[in-house]
Amino acid sequence: MLTTRRVDAYHALTVVAPGIAERYRPGHFVSVAVGGAYTSMVTRRAFFIHDVKADYGGTVELVFTTGGPGTAWLAERRARDTLDLVGPLGRPFPLPRDPANCVLVGSDYGSAVLFPLADALLARGCRVDFVIGGAEAERVFGAMRARRMAETTTLTTEDGSLGLRGTVTDALPSVIADTRADAVYACAPMATLRAVTAVAMEFDIPVQVAVEESMACGIGVCMTCVLPVIGEDGATRMVRACAEGPVFRGERVRFEDVGTIPFDALGAPGGGARHVS
Amino acid sequence: MLTTRRVDAYHALTVVAPGIAERYRPGHFVSVAVGGAYTSMVTRRAFFIHDVKADYGGTVELVFTTGGPGTAWLAERRARDTLDLVGPLGRPFPLPRDPANCVLVGSDYGSAVLFPLADALLARGCRVDFVIGGAEAERVFGAMRARRMAETTTLTTEDGSLGLRGTVTDALPSVIADTRADAVYACAPMATLRAVTAVAMEFDIPVQVAVEESMACGIGVCMTCVLPVIGEDGATRMVRACAEGPVFRGERVRFEDVGTIPFDALGAPGGGARHVS
Amino acid sequence: MSVDMRTFLAHVELANPITTAAGCASSGRELAQFFDLHRLGALTTRSITMAPRAGRPTPRMAETPSGMLNSVGLQGPGIDAFLERELPWLAQRGIRTIVSIGGGTVAEYSELARRLADAPGVTALEINLSCPNMEDRGRVFAREGSAAAEVIASVRSIMRYDVPVVAKLAPDVADIVSVARACVDAGADALSMINNPLGMAIDTEALRPSLAAVTGGLSGPAVLPLAVRCVWQVHAALPGVPLIGMGGVMSGKDAFQFVLAGACVVGVGTALFHDPYACLRIERELEDLLRARGLQRLADAVGLAHRPPGSAPRHLMVDSEESIP
Amino acid sequence: MSVDMRTFLAHVELANPITTAAGCASSGRELAQFFDLHRLGALTTRSITMAPRAGRPTPRMAETPSGMLNSVGLQGPGIDAFLERELPWLAQRGIRTIVSIGGGTVAEYSELARRLADAPGVTALEINLSCPNMEDRGRVFAREGSAAAEVIASVRSIMRYDVPVVAKLAPDVADIVSVARACVDAGADALSMINNPLGMAIDTEALRPSLAAVTGGLSGPAVLPLAVRCVWQVHAALPGVPLIGMGGVMSGKDAFQFVLAGACVVGVGTALFHDPYACLRIERELEDLLRARGLQRLADAVGLAHRPPGSAPRHLMVDSEESIP
Numbered sequence A, B: 001m002l003t004t005r006r007v008d009a010y011h012a013l014t015v016v017a018p019g020i021a022e023r024y025r026p027g028h029f030v031s032v033a034v035g036g037a038y039t040s041m042v043t044r045r046a047f048f049i050h051d052v053k054a055d056y057g058g059t060v061e062l063v064f065t066t067g068g069p070g071t072a073w074l075a076e077r078r079a080r081d082t083l084d085l086v087g088p089l090g091r092p093f094p095l096p097r098d099p100a101n102c103v104l105v106g107s108d109y110g111s112a113v114l115f116p117l118a119d120a121l122l123a124r125g126c127r128v129d130f131v132i133g134g135a136e137a138e139r140v141f142g143a144m145r146a147r148r149m150a151e152t153t154t155l156t157t158e159d160g161s162l163g164l165r166g167t168v169t170d171a172l173p174s175v176i177a178d179t180r181a182d183a184v185y186a187c188a189p190m191a192t193l194r195a196v197t198a199v200a201m202e203f204d205i206p207v208q209v210a211v212e213e214s215m216a217c218g219i220g221v222c223m224t225c226v227l228p229v230i231g232e233d234g235a236t237r238m239v240r241a242c243a244e245g246p247v248f249r250g251e252r253v254r255f256e257d258v259g260t261i262p263f264d265a266l267g268a269p270g271g272g273a274r275h276v277s
Numbered sequence C, D: 001m002s003v004d005m006r007t008f009l010a011h012v013e014l015a016n017p018i019t020t021a022a023g024c025a026s027s028g029r030e031l032a033q034f035f036d037l038h039r040l041g042a043l044t045t046r047s048i049t050m051a052p053r054a055g056r057p058t059p060r061m062a063e064t065p066s067g068m069l070n071s072v073g074l075q076g077p078g079i080d081a082f083l084e085r086e087l088p089w090l091a092q093r094g095i096r097t098i099v100s101i102g103g104g105t106v107a108e109y110s111e112l113a114r115r116l117a118d119a120p121g122v123t124a125l126e127i128n129l130s131c132p133n134m135e136d137r138g139r140v141f142a143r144e145g146s147a148a149a150e151v152i153a154s155v156r157s158i159m160r161y162d163v164p165v166v167a168k169l170a171p172d173v174a175d176i177v178s179v180a181r182a183c184v185d186a187g188a189d190a191l192s193m194i195n196n197p198l199g200m201a202i203d204t205e206a207l208r209p210s211l212a213a214v215t216g217g218l219s220g221p222a223v224l225p226l227a228v229r230c231v232w233q234v235h236a237a238l239p240g241v242p243l244i245g246m247g248g249v250m251s252g253k254d255a256f257q258f259v260l261a262g263a264c265v266v267g268v269g270t271a272l273f274h275d276p277y278a279c280l281r282i283e284r285e286l287e288d289l290l291r292a293r294g295l296q297r298l299a300d301a302v303g304l305a306h307r308p309p310g311s312a313p314r315h316l317m318v319d320s321e322e323s324i325p
Ligand SMILES: Cc1cc2nc3c(=O)[nH]c(=O)nc-3n(C[C@H](O)[C@H](O)[C@H](O)COP(=O)(O)OP(=O)(O)OC[C@H]3O[C@@H](n4cnc5c(N)ncnc54)[C@H](O)[C@@H]3O)c2cc1C
Pocket: A029, A043, A044, A045, A046, A047, A048, A049, A062, A063, A064, A065, A066, A067, A068, A069, A070, A071, A072, A109, A112, A211, A212, A213, A214, A215, A216, A246, D062, D063
């Protein structure tokens, strides 16, 4: 581990991880072992990769907020401690083949994952506009950097302490309209992603969302991180956020049914499958 | 925690603990929580108090060797880390009322507990002689300090790398004879204590031993640390090393039966008690 | 705002829901060096047997991931010494005392109950059913509903009506609800769970079992999810029966899990080995959690997680003025 | 000195004793991104069911002290898709594969066996008995010796004689030995233990169960002492029966405990979620431990902790020249 710093309400960790940096594409995440030797915490914690740099053979930066014991432990790490990472994991954001106008929407630490995406989009000649929000000013991550990169940057806070009062979804329609957006990319809590998707669908433009689900493995073997997603064939399947995701086309995700097994999902009870274990 | 240092093969930790320092008497031990927050190690580790100083309101020093995960964790502590101690625990060494010639026998880290005892004995006008041993030179703890305090100091190592080749028990008879010892004090592994006790009994002088038993609580509530000890009334009881000990009169300890329930112990199966759970 | 922490174990009121777990506080005196035992909801004694017992050989303890194994084997001085020295010490001080008893036959349990029936200072009697039944090839009572019920029925018939009889269950069964039901049908006024599931560790240096007794009881945080599940299942099946929940409680949050699952009393065992003040700390933390959730009475939280999401706590908030006693 | 790590699961030889635990390595492809699956003693698939299954609602996972709860509910594509896509992928690569199956009725298990009887690439069949028996009010097969035996007898009669049938047992029973014996009497060639004991966690913020399915299976280091005890008891009672030991194996030392207790194969589950390379690391660590103890063959260590102290290893040292194969 290289450095650790505070960014407003967040912690940022930079880790030397050439193997991960090399294969990284925007939207990837890593899983981090927490608690050290002889810890009682057996599951890894998932974090989006915020930044990748070429220094020291390749570094990755994570941005996180503390909640439970795992993130609290991470926040106590110091420069030169070692950290156990697995990654890059998941399917990254798909990029448009041709230049397009893209609105990038992030709330809380969700916006962290959007900056390398913006870099990639800009490299393809896309126009990038940001909508970034948080509950309060210090929970709005990356406003300065967004302003430097994007054509326009719209900030929102729920308490009105920075930018517009409200949520990113409130601000989104006018940004889409103003920028004549061709696509939306979003990373935020489920409820926000659901609302962002609804807005994009209203404008009839594609939306790519990066979701968060409780994950035990992050590599596709445990089947704990599933959510109902509609496939190419129109059938709903319980797919893994870590392996088929974390990035999905928003309109394919059945947000209203997350946390349930929709009756028409493949293999749903009553849908023909016997109800064992 | 104040300081941490290496002493030959051992680690020494000094901890600011006025409450413990104040009530301390030689032979007391403390129990230390290991592993930090969210550790999987639920039992405390027991350590004899090696030294108590008045600095900072009162400090205690522990000397230990690393074996398993708990002591490995302790060895990684740094100055200014906090440490969670309970103590002082156990019954200390009884001191002779009148000046007497005392031989203090210690092997490995066991000798650490003998130095404050020597101080107390010297304060009462006793003569003190040390027999200190270890497997090899760097496992002989406190030779210098012993030399400064004691009338004579005999060192033993099993590989002959320092002092006499052999064990403390090999050296003991001649020290007892030479010093016309009135009493022996010992702290060492069980097998050594057994042998030391046998020597003292041969010379017909009292011997106080500080024993080590696997302890879950250290405060007398869990009953895991018992060993067979003969009481005033001649009856053998399974008594707690943490509460009735760790210091016992050597001839009262049924060393050969440690790890068993002697058939004639109070409440032994067949000795009248029904055999439940 | 102070939270009303009083709770009822059957008809007996306790000032707060935290008790020591049987066998983890000896007979109380050791802990009294650290704090005033009156601050406990109740003290539970180690399981008292008829005759003095020397217990099992050592090593009796092995650490396991987030837990420990013990094979103490009910070491204790027997009922005579208990009645002579230990119980009076507690009774004279007016310390709420749940006396735990253990036996090898129904007759032995019954005899223990008889000896305790007239003893002053017995707040409740807890029947440790995790003892081998000498009349059934050593099969543990708690693993067999009918054997457990026989013990409870006999003890209940002997014990004074105003002393609740608490059946202590073990999780090593296919269906804890059926054992619970058998005990309640036999007259148990309350149930306590869980006793230690049977575990084992092998010393990979010595190539032998770590415990002299080979197997031992597993306790500590490792068993918390098993214990919460047992309390949940039994409360769901027998919602009217007071439950003492225990197994791995190290914090107020853990205790709160048991309360939400349906326990009105929470036992603290292994945590005492780590922190002699654990009961006080846990009680305070539990109170803080209740307060932070807007719960003004412990009683309102008992079994709350069984109710449909959202409904109950909100209701309590609205009723808050009324529910202050 | 290299240690002979070969082992036999009934008459089937495995290159080493480490296998993935059912449901913890999906159908193998995901792990293949990390290492060559041929380095496993065997890969065990998730439990295959007749119809596709969507599993239980989320959240399906909760962390507990040194463990985790899961309520995946056997999500999977069903036997058709398994035979079409998953098994051939493994078979073509020659990966030793233990196929796990789960069903709700004896008929369903039998039908699964029939479908697998002629499929190439089935090294052994593991019967997940921790499924609710639809014909007995949802009581889990593994909790009832006779129901478990019925499944095993039927599957054994259908399966090709040269494919070992392994009965997978759960620890939530009063007497695991009696269930084990029932399965062996019914024709099980080997036994595997332990499946997850049932546990639960309550979210003290939401005041609701942490898992959508309320209860879930406990896995990880927390269950290690329970699992070692089960293997020990069953090996003591049925010393001739090959055992797959699992539950909380995170290191070679944990695996060694199972071997010393009597397992000839060791399953690794939850550790894979933490470390995709866990199986390889554990195998290497186990080999190092055996070597350090002077044990030249894994087979010599199986059940070693049951023998009187000291005797066995010393004997092996003396025989060392002979015992090199
Ligand atoms: C793909 C992905 C990317 C993520 N990226 C970030 C990021 O860049 N920055 C950031 O701050 N957080 C991120 N999260 C959320 C982060 O994983 C959780 O905040 C963290 O696991 C909480 O751990 P804890 O010990 O503090 O909390 P606890 O609640 O004690 O954790 C207990 C268990 O629940 C799981 N868990 C808890 N909250 C979440 C959550 N929101 N999502 C998934 N699992 C959870 C933990 O992994 C752990 O297994 C991401 C989650 C996913 C799935």
